[in-house]
Amino acid sequence: MSTLIKPIDYKQLLDAKQTEQGIKLIKDFFQQNLSTELRLRRVTAPLFVLKGLGINDDLNGVERAVTFPIKDLGDARAEVVHSLAKWKRLSLAENGVEPGYGIYTDMNAIRADEELDNLHSLYVDQWDWEAVITKEDRTIAFLKNIVERIYAAIRRTEYLVCETYSQIKPFLPEKIHFIHSEELLAMYPDMTPKEREDAICKKYGAVFLIGIGGKLANGEKHDGRAPDYDDWSTIAEDGRAGLNGDILIWYPVLGRSFELSSMGIRVDKEALLRQLKIENQEQRLDLYFHRQLMSDKLPLSIGGGIGQSRLCMVMLQKAHIGEIQASIWPEDMRQKCLELGMPLI
Structure with a gap:
């Protein structure tokens, strides 16, 4: 069986009908708040793109895209x-x-190589957003301001859900804590990256972890990032590398950290060249997207993705993402989840 977290004494707070109504409530409310907060307009996005143009997200560079x-x-x-x-x-x-x-859209994806568990599904749905910025905006201070505004929208959504369903109690802290992955390594040098995330999220409740993709002092990456969208190698004003990060929370239902969003200031020409060289992927410069960027045809931007099913899962305090979305699961996982009181759609 794929990895399955078995929550202690878990009980669904909403029945199937309330869950579906809650999902719609959350999605409608949050996307309107996100749009207003960051001045984004909705656009229509593709489910698929042509192979070989360098447009698809390469994630960690090893995941296979579904092709046809x-x-x-x-x-x-x-x-x-x-x-x-x-x-x-x-x-x-x-x-x-x-x-x-900027813009935002409903992104739907298939990640066939995903390792299935309570948080990871073959089907990925998120609000993908992107906003145009100026050269002067490419700072940690600007990044933090955007994170705080997104987190404020998340907390407003939590308030609405708790007002609508009295059996759901709020748990998110008022403020989100900022920490760099290098600081986190120094705090917990003997832990794995996942263990470090659990420790810091349990301490603060909500964390934005800065600087993901580059190697740390121990010679390892906290986590992988493709070299051609987030800027993880620029040395920011605080003297550390990285203008990107993840919004993480402590999720009491599962007793672990929980990623809600990956985001960052995007690469400019210098960062793109530097990161492609670091990753030995300079051949990508021949691809359409990269040629456009190197020819100054693309604006400077900041952007990210916010998991739709993940946000609904947290807001409705579910133990498995399959309680929120319809996907394919191993039969033994489906059966075990049913026994544990978390039936999968």
Whole structure:
């Protein structure tokens, strides 16, 4: 069986009908708040893109995209997106979006190589968002301000859910704590990255972990990031590398840290060249997306993804993401979840 966290004394707080109503409530409310908070307008996004253009998100660089041939294009192959990290930046340029404004969309993906557990599914749905910024905005201070505004929208959503369903009690802290992955390593040098995340989230309740993708003092990465969207190598004003990070919370239902969002200031030309060299992937410079960026045809931007099913899972205090979304699960996991009181859709 794939990894399954077995929560102690878990009991669903909402029945199936209330859960479906709650999902709609959360999605409608949060996306409107996100749009207003960051001045984003909704756009329509693709489910798949042509292979070989460098547009698809490569995640950690090892996950295989789902591909298929297109009959009317001479069997040219398309890829189901992993996320829209790079496509959104092309869309900003195409639509002539001005600094201080941006776009968001419903992103649906299939990640066939995902290791299935309480938080990870073959089906990924998130609000992908991207906003145009200026050169002066490429700072840790600007990044933190955006994180605080997103976190405020998350807490407003929690308040609405708790007002709607009295059996659900709030647990998110008022403030989100900022820490760099290098600081976190220094605090917990003998722990794995996941153990460090658990420790810091249990301490503060909500954390934005800065600087993910580059190697730390111990010669290892906290986690992987593709080299061609988030800027994880620029030395920021605090003297540490990284203008990106993850929004993490402590989730009491599962007794572990829980990632709600991955986001960051995107690479400029210098950061792209530097990160491709670090990862020995300079051949990507021949791809369409990278040529556009190197030719100054793409705006500077900040962006990220916020998990829709994950946010609903947390807001409705579910123990498995399969209680929120319809996907495919190993039969033994489905049966075990049923026994544990968390039936999967």
